[in-house]
Amino acid sequence: MSNYDGQNPYYGGEGGGFVQNGSPFGSQGSPGGGKKPRAQxxxxxxxxxxxxAVQTHGDADFLIDGQEVGVILMIGSVHNESRSATNVSYEIGDGTGHIDVRLWLDSADDEAGKLEGVKMDHYVSIMGTIKTFGGKRHVSATHIRPITDHNEVYNHLLKSLYVSLVLRNPSGLAGAINGAGTHDDYSAGNVQNGNGNGNGLESAFAALPPLQRKIMEIVAAEDGDDGMHVSTVSRQVTGFKTEDVMDAIEGLMSEGMLYSTIDDLHVKAMG
Structure with missing residues (x-):
């Protein structure tokens, strides 16, 4: 996966990274450690x-999942564009919503360098901070780059979900990822047939490996024309790492068992 400055923006080595030793802020987030540190x-x-994101007052840092956020990384597709002498503004969507992203420019040369490869209806990766101006929220970008590998779109979505779940319930999520769940429980999205036992869908995909079978049972139970968002699929699959879920979805798509619908983040089962 491509990253800025050759560094992985999600996870670091022993000295850093967003999720470390089961805590999003490593040892800094321990109880009794004094003032809550800002995300570094x-x-x-x-x-x-x-x-x-929540902002308690106009000068306060934004909070997501109860934690202060500084620099954010967001991936989405470009839907609209407007330019002025000093900045370029895009409307960015990722399947969960749309937001304006503003990139400030110093000169024509600056524009050529910062916007290289950014095209309408193409995915881009955005690094920046959350801002509010005139009562409307936007992202003030420091870097925008085009996405050339669509695996990065899925990986980013699942990493966003993973970090959020860790912040909300570190011990509970760790148990699920380590395989604490031993039965085919899909939380609120249990897959069931008319008899309520789920055997109908389970038998249809019995030949698949366990993870792929779970994914197919979940997606096949969704009868809407738009299919199911991959974040919804990942929330309902327990006992597997998010990266493995993403790889399995991609494999099922390459095998023709799943296909994308309204965008790259919504999938539907063939049938």
């Missing part, structure tokens, strides 16, 4: 998380 690493987020 880049937080992967979705558009909806940015729109729902």
């Amino acid at each position: 690493t880049i937080r992967p987020v979705t558009v909806k998380q940015v729109l729902d």
Whole structure:
């Protein structure tokens, strides 16, 4: 996966990274450690998380999942564009919502360098901060780059979800990822047939490996024309790492068992 400055913006080595030793802030976030530290690493987020971020007063830092956020990383597709002498503004959507992203420019040469490869209806990666101006929320970008590998779109979405779940319930999520769940429980999205036992869908995909079978059972139970958002699929699959879920979805798409619908983040089962 491509990253800025050759560094992984989600996870670092032993000396850093967003999620470390089961805690989003490592030892800094321990109880009794005094004032809660501000996030020192880049937080992967979705558009909806940015729109729902809480600000207690006009000068306060924004909070997502109860944690202060500084620099964010967001991935979405470019829908609209407007330019002025000093900045370029894009409307960015990622399947969870739409938000304006503003990139400030110093000169024509600056524009050529910062906007290289950014095109309408193409995915881009955005690094910046959350701002509010005139009562409307936007992202003030420091870097925008085009996405050339669509695996990065899915990986980003799942990492955003993973970090959010860790912040909300570190011990509970760790148990789920380590395989604490031993039965096919899909939380509120249990897959069931008319008899309520789920055997109908389970038998249809019995030949698949366990993870792929879970994914197909979940997606096949969704009968809407738009299919199911991959974040919804990942929330309903327990006992597997998010990266493995993403790889399995991609594999099922390459095998023709899943296909994208209204955008790259919504999938539907063939049938």
